[in-house]
Amino acid sequence: MAAHLDLEEQEQLDDLKHFWKQYGNLITWLLIVVLGAFAAWNGWQYWQRSQAAQASVLYDEVERAAGAGDTTRVEQAVHDIQDKFGRTAYAAQAGLLAGKALAEKGKPDAAKAALQWVAEHGSDDAYQALARLRLAGLLVESKSYDDALKQLSSGIPAQFQALAADRRGDIYNLQGKKDQARAEYIKAWQGLGNDAEYRGLVAVKLTALGVDTSTLKAAPEGAKS
Structure with missing residues (x-):
């Protein structure tokens, strides 16, 4: 019985050596x-x-x-x-x-x-x-x-687009470009959520340019960026 086990162990050892030689x-x-x-x-x-x-x-x-x-x-x-x-x-x-x-x-x-x-x-x-x-x-x-x-003009992620539009509106307003300023302020107003305090300030700017914000519609969810 011992000889049988020794032979079996030898065979396993030979298999292991062969495997290691091939894949080692x-x-x-x-x-x-x-x-x-x-x-x-x-x-x-x-x-x-x-x-x-x-x-x-x-x-x-x-x-x-x-x-x-x-x-x-x-x-x-x-x-x-x-x-x-x-x-x-x-x-x-x-x-x-x-x-x-x-x-x-x-x-x-x-x-x-x-x-x-x-x-x-x-x-x-x-x-x-x-x-x-x-x-x-x-x-x-x-x-x-x-x-x-x-x-x-570039490199502004979606969550900051409304603030960027507001800043562009300020610049156009200072340059006397009222139509462009209104367009940017509207983008800002539409992009800011209803609960955003800053939206009220944008509304004041729009009012000063003759825009009634009550007539504006919020931008569609996918268009706010």
Whole structure:
């Protein structure tokens, strides 16, 4: 009986050797690929966490500098975070914060530069849209109306289209182009929901241009973008 088992075990061992000889290299390479991919994924996750952690420190620096009204520190910190951690959400948030702080401190050119970076390199469409809207506002203040309109002509996601239309209406109104201003304000009014407080302000602008909003119809659901 023992001899029979030994023979059977020998046959199984021979089969295993034959199998490994035929497929061993393939299995080895597959294991290398799988383990390598797993290690790379873990490394990527660690790198992203590390980047976010370091970026958050610089964002805090931008926030502190903005709170203290130190525009030099704001500019330096936002440059550092955008240069070193530009792919993170913190970089876009820092640019938006810096744009606001620098504009309030009478440094419109620096504010525009911070917002332009977010508009072009922001990690999310929403951040880019907010930057474009704010940048357009600064350009309007300097009477650069055509440049402001360019900022609002593309790269605006559906959820920001109504605000962009309102801003375009302001620009056309300042240029004396009343018909175009009315058309944009109507788009804004129709795009904003009934419960949006901002809709009331748009209604005031329309009334000033001779439009009775009670006669307007809300845009179809699919046409609000």
